[in-house]
Amino acid sequence: MSVARALTIAGSDSGGGAGIQADLKTFQMLDVFGMSAITAITVQNTLGVHGIHHIPIDIIVGQIEAVVTDLGVDAVKTGMLAQVPVIEVAAHQLQKHRLTQVVVDPVMVAKGGARLLDVDAENALIKHLLPLAAVVTPNIPEAEVLIKSPISGLEDMKEACRKIHSFGPRAVIVKGGHLAGAAIDVLFDGTDFIELPSKRIDTRHTHGTGCTFSAAITACLAKGDTLSAAVFTAKSFITAAITDVLELGQGHGPTNHWAYAKNAKQGKH
Ligand SMILES: Nc1ncnc2c1ncn2[C@@H]1O[C@H](COP(=O)(O)OP(=O)(O)OP(=O)(O)O)[C@@H](O)[C@H]1O
Numbered sequence: 001m002s003v004a005r006a007l008t009i010a011g012s013d014s015g016g017g018a019g020i021q022a023d024l025k026t027f028q029m030l031d032v033f034g035m036s037a038i039t040a041i042t043v044q045n046t047l048g049v050h051g052i053h054h055i056p057i058d059i060i061v062g063q064i065e066a067v068v069t070d071l072g073v074d075a076v077k078t079g080m081l082a083q084v085p086v087i088e089v090a091a092h093q094l095q096k097h098r099l100t101q102v103v104v105d106p107v108m109v110a111k112g113g114a115r116l117l118d119v120d121a122e123n124a125l126i127k128h129l130l131p132l133a134a135v136v137t138p139n140i141p142e143a144e145v146l147i148k149s150p151i152s153g154l155e156d157m158k159e160a161c162r163k164i165h166s167f168g169p170r171a172v173i174v175k176g177g178h179l180a181g182a183a184i185d186v187l188f189d190g191t192d193f194i195e196l197p198s199k200r201i202d203t204r205h206t207h208g209t210g211c212t213f214s215a216a217i218t219a220c221l222a223k224g225d226t227l228s229a230a231v232f233t234a235k236s237f238i239t240a241a242i243t244d245v246l247e248l249g250q251g252h253g254p255t256n257h258w259a260y261a262k263n264a265k266q267g268k269h
């Protein structure tokens with residue numbers, strides 16, 4: 001039996017809703033064998049991040065080398081890289097091992113608005129990582145940081161796609177989770193725009209939506225799907241995961257990684 005394999009290079013969320021935990025759950029639910037290179041360990045629950053321990057660079061590189069050279073990797077995603085040296089070694093590893101199915105989730109701004117990267121790290125991400133990406137998946141605040149101007153609607157999102165595409169990724173998807181109204185994401189491959197609409201679900205349980213969405217794209221690319229097919233599946237996966245609320249924790253709870261498969265069993269896809 002041959003199985004598709006995906007690697008996530010990201011931080012650990014002890015609360016299980018975001019970071020590598022969300023990525024691995026998503027890979028598993030989409031029938032992809034998941035592996036991880038942990039960049040940082042966060043002390044986290046649905047109420048917030050209470051502590052962080054950065055993993056030494058040689059251990060991060062070691063994790064990537066270990067899995068790529070032994071088990072093999074069909075697609076990879078990057079999440080929270082946090083510091084300039086981590087961004088640099090991740091980019092180096094992607095090039096060294098000729099990994100081209102790369103999903104870059106440019107984790108820079110948390111759901112609550114907190115900046116997660118300093119300016120040097122933001123610049124390193126643009127310079128070293130974006131040119132290696134098959135697709136980059138900023139949320140609205142991250143897209144605003146990347147293009148240095150505000151985004152308030154669909155036309156602004158399209159303009160942001162164009163500008164971010166000029167930094168070198170093969171495609172860009174600007175996610176609409178942070179705007180009011182319908183949750184519309186916009187995909188741009190350098191030629192065409194595709195709009196991915198879903199109705200906005202009124203819930204506070206959206207912790208890890210971005211991680212889950214980009215992990216689902218990665219899983220589908222690992223299986224050989226085209227980018228547009230991967231993004232459509234990922235949108236269905238995250239919409240199901242937000243809709244079918246688990247009601248865990250006292251704060252912003254995790255999404256439901258079982259929901260998409262549950263819907264499939266009931267013939268809803
Ligand atoms: N309330 C909602 N209802 C429906 N879809 C949503 C909602 N919130 C987010 N989404 C969808 O979830 C996906 C992730 O987008 P979002 O903008 O939340 O990412 P993010 O801010 O990077 O998330 P995170 O805070 O986990 O990093 C997108 O497909 C977006 O449209």
Ligand SMILES: [Mg+2]
Nearest residue numbers: 107139210211
């Ligand atoms: Mg995000």
